[in-house]
Amino acid sequence: MALSSNSGRNGRQPHDVRRFGSTNERDYTRNRPGRDLKGHSHQSTRRDGKYRSDHNYRTLTGHDTGYSLSGKRRGRSPLGGGGQRRELILAVVAIVALVVLILGISSCARGCSKGSDVTSDSVAASGTGNEADSRVSAGASSELTQKFTTALDSNEKLAKIARSAGDYSDKRLPELALLEPDAISFVASQPNASTKASSYDDEVKQGTYPQLLDWDSRWGNVSYAGSVLAVTGSGPTSLSIAYMGLTGKSDKTPADIASASTSAGYATDSDPFTSDDLFSKGTADLGLTCTGYTPSSDNLYSILSEGGSVVVVKLKKDFDSPYEHWAVVTALNDDNSVTLCDPTSKQASSHTWAMGTIAGNSEGFYALSVSQ
Template sequence: MKQSDYRREQKKLRKIQIAITISGIIISIVLLVGIVQNIAKQNESHKSKENATKQVETEKKEETTAEKKSKTKKKYKISAPKEYTRTQILKFLKQYSDSDENIKYLYENRDNYDTDLLEKVANNPEMAEFIANYFDYESEGKPKLSKNERAAEVPLLIQWDKRWGYKTYGDSNIGLAGCGPTCVSMVVYSLTRNDKVTPVTAAKYSEENGYYVEGIGTAWKLMTTFPAEYGINIHEVGLSKERIESELDNGGLIICAMGPGDFTLSGHFIVIYGYDDNGFKINDPNCITRSKKQWTYDRLATQIKALWGYKLEETRETQK
């Protein structure tokens, strides 16, 4: 082979080698780019999953926070009633607006309610719904006791229950002034099981017989005359722990006329129906919370103005 031909062949071979090397480099670059893109996609997918997980965790945290906020909403406490200024009452309503829709409504419509009505809610927030509907709701024509009330040995009847609370009683209504009629109706039903007797029945009797005293409420006379109409024997009970317990031990019930204190700013009536080592069991016709609590004799005694014991006449005669 000629020298010139040999050189040409060497040049071709070098070109081929260079081409192969360049191709290899290009292929390596392509492969490397593919690998980098694949890693990037994997990273992106991983980040996407991480973000999704974080979002779910964030949403869970937000839900948990919302639940905690819901659980930590301010809950009102019911304590001994007191006199409030209107400013104090509005502060109370604003403070608990998030806890109760009726309280919120009262706060938003506060200009439509006088101070006396709103003070009822500040002292007993259980009445919020009753007061919120005060100007619009009409009680049923002939209210009836519920199945649970009829089944209870001594049912708790609440004077501001919408079944009868808006019914007129003297210059007021049963919801605001009917603690007396509500107590005697509890006693009469408990002893006779006559479910026709409701606070409306007792309030009507009280009005017809002049036992409602305008501006004061129910005269004590109702505590003896109304139950007697249903064959119940009534007598005054001496103010002592032993006498109250003895009355209850013999199957009787007691109504107490209460002065200012834990239950009222003026006058009030409650029913005592039992006792144990924790204290006396009562039905306060104005407050469910107070009715669930047991009361020591010493706590009640300073507020009691009079007590009446109730028992069916035939039962007492049988015991003699």
């Protein structure tokens, strides 16, 4: 049977697909604009010669990708578009990472600290530390260790004094610990120390004057002049220095002379300073002769150059101490300097002085010698 002719451009009628069908029908409908990959039709538009569709893209498996051809998603999420959501996710991830980093550093710091403690404890426990003093490195020599031990002990005691400074009966006691490092141990133990005096057993030689200090534990806590000898005893201690050097005897300690001074009225509880009378009058009972002089370099030189005498001087406050006190000039040296034994200051007694310096800072001179 012959087919009817077409009346199109090529002179042929187009096939009526509905009537005759076509072996290419599936391909034809698949490739037609406006149809999806499964062949279903949907609304499409043509712009600038290209078809655009509001339908979503689908994958090769047919699943909806969630993105339209125009780059806009139907049913927009409250979080905004894809780009905004990605930025938000990145920000959250960054915050979480920062928190984790901070926690990690903190944990490491605690771990390192524990590690250090464990290491120190392990060294101490293993016995590899300094056997003489665990506070000092094991590599330190015995001499250096001893120096550190002394300094560390003093610092600990000074800290103790500072904590209880307000509990001392006399403010000059904690102050003494600051002025005189060698007095720190005495001051630290003073509140609980015995008030009884001990004998002086050191060797004494005539012509040699011992460096006695007010805060010596053998007498420093004995009551005197409203306080204790450690801070008010410069008079008795100075006279004891002169007595021992001039006579070569040690039977008159600062505590013995303080007791005699109190009994004679040369010191009272209402006055923290020893009266001049202890020297001008009280020395006779010790077998000593006392002569008073006006303070001057000439008088100091004259007394000491004759030999056999010492000069007890009344030093002004703020010379080598915040307080007026007594001391002893014991010798004239070859360079015309003088040796000072100051019972309130070990440092002041550690070097020589110019005669003019001593004379200019004194308010009284008393020359002492052995009675003939």
